[in-house]
Amino acid sequence: MKLQLNGAPLNSDAATLQDLLEQQDLANAKVATAVNGTFVPAGLRKSHVLNDGDSVEILAPMQGG
Amino acid sequence: MRDFYGTTLPNGFMLGTAQYPSPAILADAFERSGASVATVSLRRESGHDKAGQDFWKLIQDLGVHILPNTAGCHSVKEAVTTAHMAREVFDTKWIKLEVIGEEDTLQPDVFGLVEAARILTEDGFQVFPYTTEDLVVADKLLSAGCQVLMPWGAPIGSGLGLNNLFGLRAMRAHFPEIPLVIDAGLGLPSQAAQAMELGFDAVLLNTAVANAGDPALMAQAFALAIKAGQEAALADPMEPRDMAAPSTPVIGKAFLE
Numbered sequence: 001m002k003l004q005l006n007g008a009p010l011n012s013d014a015a016t017l018q019d020l021l022e023q024q025d026l027a028n029a030k031v032a033t034a035v036n037g038t039f040v041p042a043g044l045r046k047s048h049v050l051n052d053g054d055s056v057e058i059l060a061p062m063q064g065g
Numbered sequence: 066m067r068d069f070y071g072t073t074l075p076n077g078f079m080l081g082t083a084q085y086p087s088p089a090i091l092a093d094a095f096e097r098s099g100a101s102v103a104t105v106s107l108r109r110e111s112g113h114d115k116a117g118q119d120f121w122k123l124i125q126d127l128g129v130h131i132l133p134n135t136a137g138c139h140s141v142k143e144a145v146t147t148a149h150m151a152r153e154v155f156d157t158k159w160i161k162l163e164v165i166g167e168e169d170t171l172q173p174d175v176f177g178l179v180e181a182a183r184i185l186t187e188d189g190f191q192v193f194p195y196t197t198e199d200l201v202v203a204d205k206l207l208s209a210g211c212q213v214l215m216p217w218g219a220p221i222g223s224g225l226g227l228n229n230l231f232g233l234r235a236m237r238a239h240f241p242e243i244p245l246v247i248d249a250g251l252g253l254p255s256q257a258a259q260a261m262e263l264g265f266d267a268v269l270l271n272t273a274v275a276n277a278g279d280p281a282l283m284a285q286a287f288a289l290a291i292k293a294g295q296e297a298a299l300a301d302p303m304e305p306r307d308m309a310a311p312s313t314p315v316i317g318k319a320f321l322e
């Protein structure tokens with residue numbers, strides 16, 4: 001399955017958003033997620049099925065003004 | 066100090082966390098500033114370097130209120146989605162709402178701003194809108210549910226100070242009970258003092274401190290200026306006048322011609 005992860009192409013067999021986070025070693029990290037531009041709360045990651053062509057964003061705390 | 070959505074801050078200093086030469090200098094600048102609020106953002110995280118996780122630990126150690134922003138968002142949808150993500154990550158209802166409308170000045174898209182503010186307020190957010198000094202827009206933001214307004218002093222990162230003194234003074238006079246924060250454009254402590262002297266409740270700045278040769282010293286200088294300006298406003302400044310008026314008593318002066 002081809003995904004876009006944070007703007008870069010990625011081949012992944014992750015069935016769910018939670019699977020993808022685990023593959024990226026971010027399952028326990030302080031991050032927020034969105035799929036195809038829609039926020040996916042942490043509590044829904046396990047049930048959020050990923051599909052070919054999905055665009056996933058994983059965001060973390062960063063410096064800001 | 067004024068109430069910001071039920072939170073009374075110990076001072077009027079809100080400081081950004083971007084562009085510092087190092088995390089240690091950022092921490093030092095915050096300590097010297099005494100700032101009560103730190104602005105933060107969200108950016109893409111990599112599973113390799115996990116920079117965001119280290120930054121999160123640093124921010125927690127600062128012991129200040131966290132104000133996440135929607136910096137870089139150009140549409141209502143983008144800003145609203147970012148706000149939802151920020152609320153989950155930072156565990157706060159506060160959001161510094163930016164909907165950018167123009168690239169050269171980073172001027173807010175005030176139409177999108179009002180729409181996003183309404184959506185987020187209805188969803189339980191406590192919105193700090195980055196806006197202009199336009200009174201009509203301010204009124205619409207308040208109608209949308211905002212209880213704080215953050216007009217720009219000058220374009221973000223410009224260091225030009227308070228570009229529209231008349232407009233900012235009018236805004237203060239027009240909304241005497243609303244917490245007002247000068248957000249963006251300050252370059253020098255004297256400009257922060259001027260904002261506080263006008264009766265603004267706080268200033269929010271980043272670049273002026275982070276890009277200074279000695280950020281920690283500049284943070285301290287801003288803290289002193291903000292305190293001076295705030296106390297001057299409380300002291301009820303004199304009205305300026307065009308003609309001179311002798312301060313030394315004239316009565317009793319010797320005639321020595």
